Amino acid sequence: MSNIVILTGAGISAESGIETFRAETGLWAQHRVEDVATPEGFLRDPKLVVDFYNERRAQAAGATPNTAHEALARLEAAHRGDVLVVTQNVDDLHERGGTKNLIHMHGALNSALCGACDHRWPAPMQMAAGDTCPACSAPMARPDIVWFGEMPYQMDRIFTALGNADIFAAIGTSGNVYPAAGFVAEAARAGAHTLEINLEPSAVGSQFNEALLGPATQTVTTWVDEILSAG
C-alpha cells in the first residue's frame, strides 16, 4: 500500500481556461508581482490587489474541472494507500473535481481573511478595499491568499506527508517558488519515487526520477490509470 503526495500548480488548471503565472502571456507578464502579490503592495493600493483577485475569482467561477482534476479524485477514491493533494492553486477546481484530501498551501480565492484578527469567512464574488470583518469589524478584509514574504499554510502537515511518501508527483508547476519547489528533494530524502508531470521540464526537473511530458489532461489520466491498474 503506497502513500502518494501530489503537488499541483497552475498547469493543471490551464486547460480549464485559467491563466498560468509564468507563461509568456501569463499573469506575471500582465501584472507586477510586487504590486498584487505582496503585503506591501496591498498596503500601498488595496483596491488594485482586491480587484486583481476579484478577476481571478470570476475566472475560476467560470471554469470547470478538467480530466486531470477528475483523475486525481478517482485516484484518491480507489487507491488503498493515502493520497494527499497539495495545491499551490487558489482556484477550487480540485474540490469541484471531487478531491477531498486537499491542502491549499497558497490560500484560496473563495476565502476572505481579516488582517486584524485572522478570522476567515467565505469571500463574496466581489470584495472591496476596506470591507469589514464580520467578527471584529476592522475594515481590513483581504483575499485569503499567501503572498510573497508570507508563510504558506499547513507546512507541518505537508512535511509529515512528504516524510511518509512512497510516490511524489509534481503536476503543472514551474518549480520557481519555494518552499513548494523544494518538496521533490524532501520526498527523495524520505525515499519516495519522484515524478514530474508537466508540459516541459521545470526549473527543478533534474531532481525527479522520472518525467511525463505533455498536457495534464492526457498525462495525468494516463498516470492515474497506470497506478490503479498496478493495484
Ligand code: OAD
Ligand atoms: P507557473 O505559471 O509558474 O508554471 C506553470 C507550469 O505549468 C509551467 O511549467 C508550464 O509549462 C506548465 N503547464 C502549462 N500548461 C500545462 C498543461 N496543460 N499541462 C501540464 N503542464 C502545463 O505556475 P506555478 O508553478 O503554479 O504563487 O506557480 C507557483 C506560484 O507562483 C503560484 O502559486 C503563485 C505564483 O506566483 C503566489 O501567487 C503566491
